[in-house]
Amino acid sequence: MAPNDSAETTGNAADEATGTTAGRRGAARYIVPVAVAGVAAATIGLVPALADSGDPDLPKITAQQLIEKIAASDTEQLSGTVKISTDLGIPSLGGLAGSLVPGGSGDGAHGGASADPQEKLTELASGTHTLRVAADGPDKQRVSILDSAAEYSVIRNGDQVWAYDSKSNEAYHATGDKASGHAQKRGGARTPEGVPTTPKAFAEEALKEAGPTTSVTVDGTAQVAGRDAYKLVIKPKQGGSTIGAITIAVDAKNGVPLKFTLSPSSGGKAAIDAGFTSVDFAKPAASSFTFTPPKGAEVTEADDAKAQGQAEKQAQEFTAPGGPAGLDRLAGGKGVKVIGEGWSAIAEIEAPGGRAILTSPKSGDVPPEAQQFLDSFGDKVTGKFGSGTVFKTRLVNALMTDDGKVYVGLVTKDALVKAANSAN
Incomplete structure (x- = not known):
């Protein structure tokens, strides 16, 4: 097992590598908890810890070097399977989530389309989920949530975004500025509504907080999805936080985060634990990013969904x-x-x-x-x-x-x- 770097980095090291300022936490990030379902939907995690097959022996690396490796990673092509689950310690949301999240209907009919990403994301607020992901540069991404008898997919190809629910045979379509705006602000590691779906997206959020109030260290190595990785550990220096520690497994070769685990200060199982079970950094097939609505599918355009969703929101x-x-x-x-x-x-x-x-x-x-x-x-x-x-x-x-x-x-x-x- 490789020697561990137990020395803490300074806040400046993380800020320089990620381009963020220490302790940036605008008031807009705080949501009044009557919409806690919305907060939960934005803090998804992966459930059972993925099985490791032994700790690889890797060259020593400092925390600053590992953060810089993440920031410098230029990997834009990948495909694989990610497991996601959440244990936030809240009651099961069920259909109630839609009535608590602004604009949600709670009955799968937000904006007249159950394929609308804003409606489907509440399902990721609890339980275990398996996602299939693919990316080919900044303009082509696909995320599919797999179910035992159905599949829900969000596909972006250039200025086109499609979402399709095979269970209801309903599709949602956005184009032009709406599609490109989603991608520009959220990136390929997230769904069009901004919810992280890969360890990299979770890691980016965590590293934004790596300022003077944060301890960042390297704590050994691991193997995730058959890849050798370093473990970067982020801990609050202050007392009173519900965050105990965040561990990010970083691919030793290309700097891509492979696994993200958030442990609460209260102990117990991880509240957020996201990671690849399989990953391939080869160019995905072009067909991964093409979509044509199946025959008979009900298609809702983004503008129509927005208009109807606003009417429903006012009524509810x-x-x-x-x-x-x-x-x-x-x-x-x-x-x-x-x-x-x-x-x-x-x-x-x-x-x-x-x-x-x-x-x-x-x-x-x-x-x-x-x-x-x-x-x-x-x-x-x-x-x-x-x-x-x-x-x-x-x-x-x-x-x-x-x-x-x-x-x-x-x-x-x-x-x-x-x-x-x-x-x-």
Whole structure:
């Protein structure tokens, strides 16, 4: 087994390699947890740890060199199978996810098309999933979610994006600026709606946080999908974070992340664990990126889906001030400030008029299913700030006070209460 580099890198090393600034964590990244299903959908992981076949003996490498190797990787062609699963410690979402995510219908009919990526992504918020992925440069990608009796695929080829659900025989189509805009902002490692689907996409997000509040080391080697790899370990230096450690297995030859594991500070199984079970860096067949709707398939264009989705959203919004529309306004509004920095940063959000986000004088304002979902992972707390409820997952936690403030972050319940006390 190769010698390990146990020395920590500085924040500057990671920032220089990835082109990010230390501790960048804008308030826009924090979502008020009534839409926790949306947060979960953006933090997918791979379940059972992939079997290793022994630790390879590789030349010694420093953490800085390994980060630079990831950043310098120019591999643009690959195909393979990725396993994904999530254990965020929240109740099963089922059809309820659609009613909690803004614009979701909960019945597979968002925007009139069950093939719409925004609708399908909620399925990745829990459980185990097998994905088949392929990429050929920045303009050609394919991600297929495999089921026992069906397959859902998102295919991008130039300025065309298709999504197809074989179970319902429905397709979704975007073209021109919409298609190229998705790809430009999210890259080939993600679905058109921005959800990571490969270890590389997860690694890019983690390395954005590699600043002064982060310890980055190399901790041995591994073999993933038949490839020799180094293990890069990222840990918060601060206390109070729900993140325990992030381990990224990096291909020793080409610098491509092959496996990503996020372990919560609370212990137990990984909350996020994503990795290839097989991978090939040869040029994929051109047919991987072509798609023609099967005969009889119902095709929905992106513009039509958007228009219908907006109408459905207006009809389904909660009437309470903390309904999805109100939360969207809060997340992008001026009443947001960030307490602390790095992994322990907490967003403080104040509701309009100081009204409690999840309460209303009118009974029935919050759908019973949604209230039951929220209550199932909420803890009542008190402090100098008054009283409120902490809604918790294994990663994202939020304190909603009875006087209309929200404190949310990748931090523990105690850290949220402390932040609320210090702000009062």
